[in-house]
Structure formats: structure tokens, C-alpha cells
Amino acid sequence: MPGLDKVVSSYEEALDGLEDNMTVVAGGFGLCGIPENLIKEIKRKGTRGLTIASNNCGTDQHGLGLLLEDRQIAKIIASYVGENKRFEEQMMKGELEVVLTPQGTLAEKMRAGGAGIPAFYTATGYGTPVGEGKEVRVFNGRHYILEEAIQGDFSIAKAWKADRYGNLVFRKTARNFNPMAVTAGKIAVVEVEEIVAVGELDPDEIHLPGIYVNRLIQGTFEKTIEQRTVRG
Numbered sequence: 001m002p003g004l005d006k007v008v009s010s011y012e013e014a015l016d017g018l019e020d021n022m023t024v025v026a027g028g029f030g031l032c033g034i035p036e037n038l039i040k041e042i043k044r045k046g047t048r049g050l051t052i053a054s055n056n057c058g059t060d061q062h063g064l065g066l067l068l069e070d071r072q073i074a075k076i077i078a079s080y081v082g083e084n085k086r087f088e089e090q091m092m093k094g095e096l097e098v099v100l101t102p103q104g105t106l107a108e109k110m111r112a113g114g115a116g117i118p119a120f121y122t123a124t125g126y127g128t129p130v131g132e133g134k135e136v137r138v139f140n141g142r143h144y145i146l147e148e149a150i151q152g153d154f155s156i157a158k159a160w161k162a163d164r165y166g167n168l169v170f171r172k173t174a175r176n177f178n179p180m181a182v183t184a185g186k187i188a189v190v191e192v193e194e195i196v197a198v199g200e201l202d203p204d205e206i207h208l209p210g211i212y213v214n215r216l217i218q219g220t221f222e223k224t225i226e227q228r229t230v231r232g
Contacts, residue, residue, distance in 0.1 A: 006166035006216040007195060011041040014189050014217045018047055018154055021074075025110060025150060026054035026064060027157035027181035030082065031226045033174030034063045035191050037219040038156040043067055051075040053150050053184075055106065055177050056082035062224045071095070077150065079103040083226055102130060105147055107180055112149035114183025114212070119148045155185020158221075159208075162192045163201050166210030179208045189215045 008014050028034030043066050056078050058065035067073050068086045075097040081087050090096035102124045121144035125131045135146040157178040160171035182188045195218045
């Protein structure tokens with residue numbers, strides 16, 4: 001059916017239209033399930049002034065940390081600093097605006113953005129610096145703060161397998177933030193390890209339908225481990 005095929009042939013085409021000062025929602029957790037080649041393409045393009053919403057910022061040498069090297073990120077909304085010394089240094093020097101957000105709240109911000117819900121109440125963060133300046137309401141005797149949803153100009157994510165219509169299957173823990181990230185982007189770009197023919201995926205095995213995906217590309221992946229631990 002014309003118009004349903006989401007596959008693009010190059011990473012340049014996949015991120016066509018990404019410009020300076022845009023907001024990008026990125027999937028992944030640490031270095032697990034990160035859209036590593038899309039991140040490398042952003043680095044190659046030299047896009048700057050970006051606001052990034054992601055669980056964390058990779059490491060100095062991998063993932064979103066690559067974009068900190070040339071200071072392409074102006075603001076990041078994340079759950080933790082992680083293994084990235086460059087992230088820590090730029091944050092402490094005031095060179096990078098950081099909005100630390102509870103992990104579950106961040107996931108819900110992405111999900112709400114994809115669902116068209118502008119804001120939601122959560123008890124997480126009430127009475128802490130996270131809740132400062134935010135609207136508070138009481139439900140059933142408990143205090144809740146109002147959190148606004150996140151929606152990006154682009155979202156970038158990694159899945160294991162897809163058909164040409166963009167129906168996605170994620171693999172184990174690499175699913176993490178990826179489904180929510182996909183839905184939160186006005187233009188959702190997903191890279192996968194394998195693209196199969198339409199109809200080959202069992203509908204019951206599809207984790208996210210292709211209606212949320214705008215562009216799809218097949219890549220090869222390094223799959224770096226953030227902290228490798230082995231027995232002596």
C-alpha cells in the first residue's frame with residue numbers, strides 16, 4: 001500500500017530536517033538499546049543547541065556522550081548523570097543545563113507526550129527540589145505535583161526487528177525507554193537490526209505498531225557494554 005513503507009536508505013535521509021535548537025527524545029538505558037548510529041549521524045551533521053530527553057547521556061566515548069564532546073547539547077532532561085565525566089563537568093561548570101527527573105516520571109512524561117496528554121499528577125518528587133515551583137493538589141489525602149509531558153521535534157530509538165510498515169519488536173531489556181521515546185516525537189526515526197516482509201511478524205509479538213514510526217532504517221551495531229564485569 002503506497003505511503004505505508006517507512007524504510008529509508010541512509011542515515012542522512014533518516015534525520016533529514018533535524019535542525020539546531022530542536023528537541024530530541026532518545027530511547028535507551030545506559031548503553032542498552034541506544035540508537036547509536038542515529039546519534040553518530042547527529043554528531044556528523046554538527047547539529048547544535050539541542051535539548052535532549054533521555055534516561056541518561058551514555059559515556060564519554062559512546063551514546064549521547066558523543067554529542068557532549070563538541071557541545072552540541074544545550075539542555076538535557078535525564079534521570080541520572082551515569083558514567084559520563086564530561087556530562088558531570090559541563091553540568092558543574094554551568095555549561096550544560098540539566099533537568100534531573102525521577103526515572104518513572106521521565107518515562108511517563110514521554111508516554112503522555114505520545115498519548116496527547118499535556119500533563120499529569122504524580123506523588124513522586126513532592127516535598128523535594130523536584131517539586132519546587134510546580135502545582136500541587138491533594139487526592140485522597142496525598143499530595144501530588146503536576147508534571148508536564150515531553151514531546152520532541154524528533155525522536156530516535158532502537159528496536160530489534162521491524163517490518164517495512166514500521167511495526168516494531170524490541171529485544172528483552174533493550175526495550176526500556178524506546179517505545180515511549182518513539183511515540184513522543186513529531187518525527188519518529190527508528191533503527192533496527194533486521195527488516196522483514198510485511199506479514200512475517202506475528203501480530204501478537206509486535207510491541208509497538210508502525211503508526212507511530214515515520215522513518216525506519218536497518219543498521220549494524222556495536223552493542224557496547226557500559227561496565228563489563230567478569231570472574232577472576
